[in-house]
Every structure is written in structure tokens, then in C-alpha cells.
Amino acid sequence: MAAGLARTRVTRVRWTDASGEDSAAPQVSRREDVVAREEPLEIRIGGTSWSVTMRTPGDDFDLVAGFLVSEGVIAAPSELMSLRYCAGFDEHGRREENTYNVIDAVLGRGAIPPDEAGARHSTTTSACGICGTTSIDAVGKQSRFDVAGDDIRVDADLLASLPDALREHQALFDRTGGVHAAGLFAASGDLLCLREDVGRHNAVDKVVGWGVREGRLPLRGTILQVSGRASFELVQKARLAGIPILAAVSAPSSLAVDLAKESGMTLLGFSRGQSFTVYTRPDRIL
Template identity: 35%
Template sequence: MTVGIEKCSVNKFKHGQLQPLQEDVVAIERPVALIYNGISHVVMMATPKDLNYFAIGFSLTEKIIESVDEIYGIDIIDSEQGIEVHIELSSRRFMQLKEKRRNLTGRSGCGICGTEQLEQVCQFIPPLSLNDKIHLSDFEQSLNYLKEVQTVGGQTGGTHAAVWLDLNGNFIAGFEDVGRHVALDKLLGYRATFLRNQNLKGVILVSSRASYEMVQKTARCGVEILFAVSAATSMAIEQAKQCQLTLVGFFRDTQGVIYSTKERILK
């Protein structure tokens, strides 16, 4: 069976009629703890595949590291309670992480995605360059790539996906997860690991809406263009404008909505 899928027994109904018990498949969702140098940092719900890329991508997008070279090792330990991903950081990065955690201790939380104060949410990101240019006609088949990487989602309907395309619309890599942010982190982790010595120009396409966190993660890794199948939120648009990220929502092959920085899109 495909990694990330498990069987279950269900009763389906159609036109109000209950059908006999039958076997179905669902996407696996498990708690995943990211542990840095022996100290637990966060627990996320995720599909248990490609977790090494998730650990790298999360570390980059949350500014725990600046380069994948600052991670010395990753060990994944499975148990009945969940999965532990042990990440060995460089001494300098670990000291910075401990200092950050110490400064947060005792503060009252605002309840937004694990942050403690509003200024942690609305962080300034330096404006991106305007070097990348694309023709929208090159991306008319891009939605097919989302389907291709969703080996779990194709059987269960339970995952999101994020794919990396070059500036000509060619597929480079893609990942899926029950969580849209986790799928994006996996992709950014792969990009940092395997594409760091290559041309990093390209476009990210996600199967979900574009939240401000998706924009923030994308821009922090230096990606200039983000396509989303669904809508963009108000904060996502505001963040995209601030950091000069080209944000496209409701992307459907031949149509979409450009929310910011249309200068990268050529006629």
C-alpha cells in the first residue's frame, strides 16, 4: 500500500440509502514532534512521509536556520504516540533558538499559530528582486503536476500539494501532506537540499488558498512567484505587496487573479 495511507471500514450512503460495510482508504495524519538538539520545539500534524524535507523546510521558513548546512543530522523515531524528528543544529543556531525560547517564556499568547505577540506575526521581509519573468501560457498544464504528486491524495482525497516549476513551467519537484503548510515546507526543504547549487529561479504552485503564512514561507526562501489554486487572504495580499512577491490566486490553467507585483508576468 502507498506510504501515508491506511485502510478503514466505512458505511457509505447514496441517495439517502445506506450501503453495506466496505473497506476504504484514508490519508494518515500523525503528530510529528520537531526536536532540536534534544529539546522539543513544536508538534505538527502531518502525513508520515518526506519528514526529513519537512524538518529542513520548517527550520528555514521559521528562521531557525539560514542554510541547510547548519543542520548536522536528522533522525526520525516512530512510536505509538507519534513521530519524533530529531534535528542536530550547529551550536550557534541552537544557542539562538534557546535564547528565543527563553525570551518567550512567561508571555501571554495571542493564540495565532503558536506565536506569542502580534509583532511576531507581522514581520518585515526584505523586498524580493524583480529578476524572474514568466509567460502565463507556459503554465497552462501545471495543475496536472499537482495531481501527479498526490499519490496519497489521489486515493483518499485527503491531502494538499505544493510543486516547484521552472520559469518555463516545467515540473521539478512536488510534495503532499494533509497540512498545506507542511506540504510547502517539504517542498522548500527539498529545494534547499538538492537545488541549492543549481538555478533556483522558479514558481511555487499550491493546491490550497494562499494564506499570509504561505506567502511568508515562500518569500523567506527567496521565491518570487506563488500560484494558488484557491483564493488569497487579505493579509497574504498585504504581505505579498510588502515583499514584492508575485501572488496569483484562483489559478486554473488559463485564468487567475494577480494580486501583487504583476511586473514579473510577461504578455
């Protein structure tokens, strides 16, 4: 079974019979089903525990690399020397077997190690990408890339087609119905990278991590299409990766709009069906 799936027994109750006709009494069936797996991942830097995030296993190295970009720690492959799985320790300090839920990152020259103000002291859930940050000031990160100066131009009909293109490649969602997706597209509409996770911010980190590990940062001339809403954290992650256009199938928040406007990013919301709403930098859309 795929790393992102877990089996479970379920009882299904429905008011239709086997032929699909309505039934007066509920029809009860019991069977095995699959759900999206959610497990903790401890991230260490140079052997020191830094953060724990809840995620769907799979593309873990991309997740950690993208998370480091999102935290302003790295911005190039040379700033990340290595990533490796390692064993954890139980409550008595005894070394456990490798569960593939602990990754140690070794930083390279040019990286900006997180200081105490930016350290994570609690678990980041799959619903929140900035939980555990110790101060409001630590939420805002300065990007090393100029998003405002990106001269990408995209046809409106191509932008409208991206949610369907994203949906077509959501294999884990097809099996579970319970994960978010983030897809990175070229201005031509070609899909460059797609990642899924129970956390929408994790899906974006996995895409960004793919970009840094492939030596593609800044991700100039690209569009990030996400399956959920556009929050402040997603705009910030796109900004730190140098992505000029972010499109979401649901609504943005006020802080997301403010940050996109400040960054010179094009932000789209309600991108589904035959329409979308442009909140910032509509000049990039033909």
C-alpha cells in the first residue's frame, strides 16, 4: 500500500439499494476502506530537534526542504548539505528503531540557522502552518527573491483550466477524498510538480522543496494552484520561493491579500468552474 494510505474497517449507512434506487430503510454494509495517513514528523537541524509537524508520509525530504525555505533558513540547494532519516528516542531516552518519522537536516554555507526567536516549540498540526512560532514578529519572513519584478503573462483561459488540471492528477484524493493538493505550473500550462498532503501548507512545502532540491529557486514564471483557500501562510510560502502567481479554489483572507499586494504577487481566489476573482496584480493576466 502507498505510504500515504492506511486501511480501516468502516460501517457504511445509506438510503439507496444496490441498484441505486431510494430505500425507505437505511442499508448497512461493513467493509475495509482506506484513509489518508497522518503521522508526526520531527525535523532536526544538525542533530538538534527543531520542529514537529503532522503530515501525510511521502515526499518527506521535499517537505523538510520546503519548510526550511518557508522559514527563511535556506533559499538554494547549496545551503542544504544533506537530509537523512534517523531514529528517535522514547520517553526514557532509549534509541528507537527508524520509523521514518525523524529527519535530520545539515545546513550548508549561506543558510541562516533559525535563532531562538524563530524556533518551533510545539507541534505544527496539519491544519496550521505557523503553529508553534514563538512571537508574531517571527511570522513575517523576508524573501530573498523579487516577486514583483517577475514579468510572467498568462492567458485567462489557461488560469481557469488549472483547477481541473490539478484535480486530474490527485491520485491520493481519488482514494481517500481527504487530502489537499498543490500544483506548480509553467506559464504554458505544463504541470511541473504536484504534491498532496492532509495539510495544505505541507502540500505547498513539498512543492517548494521539490523546487529547491531541483535547483529551480526562485520559481520565476510559474503559477501555484492550490486546492483550498489562500491564507497568509500560503502567500508567504509562495513569496519566499519566488512564485509570482498563486491561485486558490476558495477564498483568500485579508492578510493574504495584504501580503500579496505588498509583495507584488498576483493572487486569485474562487478559481473553479468558469470563473476566478483577481485580488492583486491583474496586469499579469491576458
